Amino acid sequence: MFEKKHVLSMREFSREEIDSVLDLASFLEPYARGKKSDMLAGKILALLFFEPSTRTRMSFETAMKRLGGAVINLGPAEGSSISKGESLADTVRVIGGYADALVIRHPKEGSARLASQFSPVPVLNAGDGAGHHPTQTLLDLYTIKKEQGHIDDLSVALVGDLKYGRTVHSLAYALSLYGADITLVSPPSLRMPEAIRSDLFSKGTSVRETNDLSVVVNSVDVLYMTRIQRERFPDPQEYNKVARCYRLTPESLVNARKNLIIMHPLPRVDEISPAVDGTPHARYFQQSFYGVTVRMALLKMLIGGGA
Amino acid sequence: MMADRRAGVEQKDGPRELRVKPIKNGTVIDHIAGGQALNVLKILGISGTTDATVSVVMNVESGKLGKKDIVKVEDRELLEDEVNKIALIAPAASINIIRDYKVVEKHTVDLPDEIVGVVRCQNPNCISNTSEPIKSRMLVKAKNPVLLRCIFCEQPLTDRIAEYLI
Numbered sequence: 001m002f003e004k005k006h007v008l009s010m011r012e013f014s015r016e017e018i019d020s021v022l023d024l025a026s027f028l029e030p031y032a033r034g035k036k037s038d039m040l041a042g043k044i045l046a047l048l049f050f051e052p053s054t055r056t057r058m059s060f061e062t063a064m065k066r067l068g069g070a071v072i073n074l075g076p077a078e079g080s081s082i083s084k085g086e087s088l089a090d091t092v093r094v095i096g097g098y099a100d101a102l103v104i105r106h107p108k109e110g111s112a113r114l115a116s117q118f119s120p121v122p123v124l125n126a127g128d129g130a131g132h133h134p135t136q137t138l139l140d141l142y143t144i145k146k147e148q149g150h151i152d153d154l155s156v157a158l159v160g161d162l163k164y165g166r167t168v169h170s171l172a173y174a175l176s177l178y179g180a181d182i183t184l185v186s187p188p189s190l191r192m193p194e195a196i197r198s199d200l201f202s203k204g205t206s207v208r209e210t211n212d213l214s215v216v217v218n219s220v221d222v223l224y225m226t227r228i229q230r231e232r233f234p235d236p237q238e239y240n241k242v243a244r245c246y247r248l249t250p251e252s253l254v255n256a257r258k259n260l261i262i263m264h265p266l267p268r269v270d271e272i273s274p275a276v277d278g279t280p281h282a283r284y285f286q287q288s289f290y291g292v293t294v295r296m297a298l299l300k301m302l303i304g305g306g307a
Numbered sequence: 308m309m310a311d312r313r314a315g316v317e318q319k320d321g322p323r324e325l326r327v328k329p330i331k332n333g334t335v336i337d338h339i340a341g342g343q344a345l346n347v348l349k350i351l352g353i354s355g356t357t358d359a360t361v362s363v364v365m366n367v368e369s370g371k372l373g374k375k376d377i378v379k380v381e382d383r384e385l386l387e388d389e390v391n392k393i394a395l396i397a398p399a400a401s402i403n404i405i406r407d408y409k410v411v412e413k414h415t416v417d418l419p420d421e422i423v424g425v426v427r428c429q430n431p432n433c434i435s436n437t438s439e440p441i442k443s444r445m446l447v448k449a450k451n452p453v454l455l456r457c458i459f460c461e462q463p464l465t466d467r468i469a470e471y472l473i
Contacts, residue, residue, distance in 0.1 A: 009461065087439050110434040110459025114441060129432050131460055195463050 002301050006116040006123045009132045010170040015177040022142050025290070025297040031066055032293040040069035040304050046099035048074045048091070048115075049126070050082065050106045055266060055288060056126045056135070060103050063295035067304070072099060092119040100303045104128075122302040130166050136265055137170040139294040143287040144222055147261045151175070157183040157216045159246055160226035160271060162192040167265045168226055169196050176205040183216050184209045187242045190228065213246050218255045223248070223281075225264045225271050249273045253281060263287050330362075333381040335403040336393070341366045341374030346469050347393045347400070348378065350425055351385065359383050372399060387414070392425055394418040395453055396469050418447050426455060426464065426471045433460040443473065 002020045004012070031037045045064040049057050061071045074095070082091065088111060096102060096119040104115050105126040112125030112132070127133040144151050156175055158168045162184055172192065175182055182205060184192050191197075191209065200207050210216060217223065225248065233239035247270060248262065264272060264284040276282055339347055344363045348354075353361060360381040369375035390402050394416040404412035424442035428435050435443045435457065445455040445464065455464040464471060 011461065088434070089440050106434075107432070108434040108437065109430060109432050109462070110428075110457065113459050114434045114439060117441070128434075128460075 004302070006112075006125075007134050007298055007302070008112050008116060008123065008125045010134045010137050010174050011132075013134070013174070018138065018141060018174065018177065021138055021294065021297050021301065022145055024300060025138075025142050025293045026146075028067075028296045028300065029293045032063070032289070032296055034066075037066060038068035039300060040064065040067035043069040043100040043303055044072060044098065045069055045299065045303075046072050046074070046095045046102050048095065048102055048104045048106075050074075050104075050111075051127070053105055053126065055291065056105065056133075057103075059288075059291040060124075060126065060295050062292045063299055066292065067296055067299060069100075069299070088114060089118040092123070096120045101299065124298060124302070127166070130164055132170055133166050134170060135291070135295055135298060136167050137174050138298070139287065139291040140167070140171050140224070140263065140265075141174055142290050142294050143263060143283060144261070146290065147283050147286070148221060148259065151178040151180065153179050153181070154221040155181045155183070155219065156222040156224060157185055157213075157220045158192075158224045158226070159185040159213060159216075161190045161228045161232070162186040162226075163190040164229060164232040165226045168192070168224065171224065172196065172200060172205075176200050176203045179205075181206045182208070183220060185211065185213050185216055185246070187211055187245050189238070190242060214252065217248075217252060217260075218257065221257060221259055221261070223260060223262045225262065225268070227264075227267065227269050227271060244270060246271055247273060248276050250275050250279055253279060256281060329408055330379050330381045330405055331408055333379060333383055333405055334385045334390075335405060336378040336380075336385075336390070336397075337375070337401045337403060338369065338372060338399045339376040339378065339393075339397040340372055340399065341369075341376055343396050343469070344376035344378050346396050346472055347376070349472050350393050350395065351380075351389060353380065388419065391416050391419050392422060394450070395422065395426065395455075396472075398451065398453070418450050418453065420447055421445065421458075422447060422455065425473060426468060427473050428457040428460060428462060429464050429471055430457065430460050430462040433457060433462065435459045 002017050047057055064071050092115040101122045102119055103124045103126050104112050107129050109129040109131035111128045112123055116123040125132055125134055162168050172182055228243055230239050260281045261283040262281045266284060266288055344365050362379040364377040366374045384404050393400055400416045402414055403410045422445040426445050427443045444458040446458055448454045448456050
């Protein structure tokens with residue numbers, strides 16, 4: 001059952017709510033692949049991206065158009081009212097009057113929740129600073145379910161920047177709802193924040209930590225790779241210490257489980273060699289496509305009369 | 308140190324000289340951890356421009372706390388909801404409502420489930436630390452020790468809460 005008015009944070013999702021999104025996404029997948037639909041005909045989605053985005057913005061736009069709806073875009077921030085000093089609260093009140101739902105990406109943490117308090121229409125968080133990106137987590141879960149057949153009790157390794165990477169924070173929390181066995185693989189300086197680790201422990205989740213990817217590759221069902229983001233490091237020397245510390249190649253996967261899938265929120269830099277793309281383990285491009293399917297499900301639920 | 312039977316009276320050891328005179332009507336907040344009285348006033352919104360007569364006693368000896376502070380606000384009976392917020396920094400505080408020199412009501416403080424406009428988020432990149440037309444809002448996730456969580460960015464705040472008082 002899904003009765004949310006907004007999609008802001010994975011913390012607010014129960015397992016049942018996640019399952020209902022994934023079930024609807026599965027039903028809508030043929031429409032994401034091009035089957036004609038007018039389920040959201042006459043509806044307008046406003047995209048408010050105050051930060052650059054390619055995949056998320058375009059997949060929301062695609063999702064809305066695949067369902068027969070229309071999209072309006074906030075122009076470049078410097079040309080809009082934002083540069084005149086308008087508050088986010090006022091912006092969402094105004095644009096909420098033009099559209100049936102708002103998608104917002106903003107550099108400040110908590111901005112989507114603020115928007116939800118002022119918007120007259122549903123708000124979907126497409127990333128708030130280092131905070132949440134719940135639609136990414138839902139598409140990650142959908143990918144695991146589609147490609148592994150289930151999510152329960154899988155062994156999942158989250159690899160790379162676990163400190164600043166917002167996708168892994170939300171994903172770890174969501175996986176804990178499915179009894180996943182989680183291995184955290186990161187350099188010591190990029191460990192998952194203590195608050196999140198203790199949250200996972202308190203839920204009884206099995207969590208291991210290591211900085212050695214090679215010992216983990218052969219014993220997991222899902223490898224979730226992340227990019228170490230240069231822009232998060234004020235000191236370039238600190239970045240250079242940890243950049244390129246994990247790199248998957250076909251050779252590193254020779255003893256991997258047969259059912260292993262490799263995921264990545266993209267864009268990748270060099271943590272996955274292009275030679276891995278041709279292996280049976282690579283799933284990151286399917287994962288990216290599933291973003292359209294999952295966002296279609298969320299839009300349908302929020303403004304299309306439910307599941 | 309002996310406490311007078313009359314409300315809100317503290318006496319020095321030795322000569323029976325009053326440190327602060329008793330109040331006729333108002334609120335006495337006792338058992339504030341030593342040194343926190345000014346923060347208590349801040350939480351209660353009592354600033355230098357208040358019209359109320361306010362007495363503050365700091366760092367008197369206390370069997371329970373070692374050192375304690377006491378705040379007396381005359382002619383104002385503080386509501387339970389507004390006083391409960393001081394449990395953020397003074398969880399052992401007791402509240403005495405005084406009428407005609409008598410304690411007519413006495414209770415301890417208990418943190419509410421949500422604190423609005425009192426503590427700012429420690430995350431400098433939180434939207435609540437901008438000029439948006441909103442007040443800070445903290446959910447109280449645990450009371451002892453106090454654990455707050457910003458309703459906007461969800462960042463926890465547990466240590467050094469006094470530093471983040473608005």
